[in-house]
Amino acid sequence: MESEALTKLVIAALEDVKGIDIRTLDVKDKTSITDVMVIASGNSNRQVKALADSVIEHCKKAGLNIYGSEGIETGEWALVDLGDVVVHIMQPTIRDFYNLEKLWGDESPATAKDKNA
Numbered sequence: 001m002e003s004e005a006l007t008k009l010v011i012a013a014l015e016d017v018k019g020i021d022i023r024t025l026d027v028k029d030k031t032s033i034t035d036v037m038v039i040a041s042g043n044s045n046r047q048v049k050a051l052a053d054s055v056i057e058h059c060k061k062a063g064l065n066i067y068g069s070e071g072i073e074t075g076e077w078a079l080v081d082l083g084d085v086v087v088h089i090m091q092p093t094i095r096d097f098y099n100l101e102k103l104w105g106d107e108s109p110a111t112a113k114d115k116n117a
Helices: 003-016 045-061 092-098 100-104 109-116
Strands: 020-026 036-041 068-070 077-081 085-090
Touching: 003 020, 003 036, 003 045, 003 085, 020 100, 036 092, 036 100, 045 077, 045 085, 085 092, 092 100
Parallel strands: 036 085
Antiparallel strands: 020 036, 068 077, 077 085
């Protein structure tokens, strides 16, 4: 499945469980690890776990591989690795602290460095 279709599937899975502030970051020019990062918030440990479980369930139903997952049981920051798409689901305070959108998005230090070159 292409990363665009996979991203849409992930967003649908997150929306099914009322994921908050869902964002996508195109990182294919910034890292060889993945093409897209999807970031979403959940208001509690239980919601973060439910969001990650929803992504995994939707992907399995579509016959896709889940390459790994982390943090689902603790529910503060869960990660689901789908290869071309990596999904980060965090509680708002954790998301604010790590600020992945700034780290990997258009305002990332690597992007700013490229603009100044």
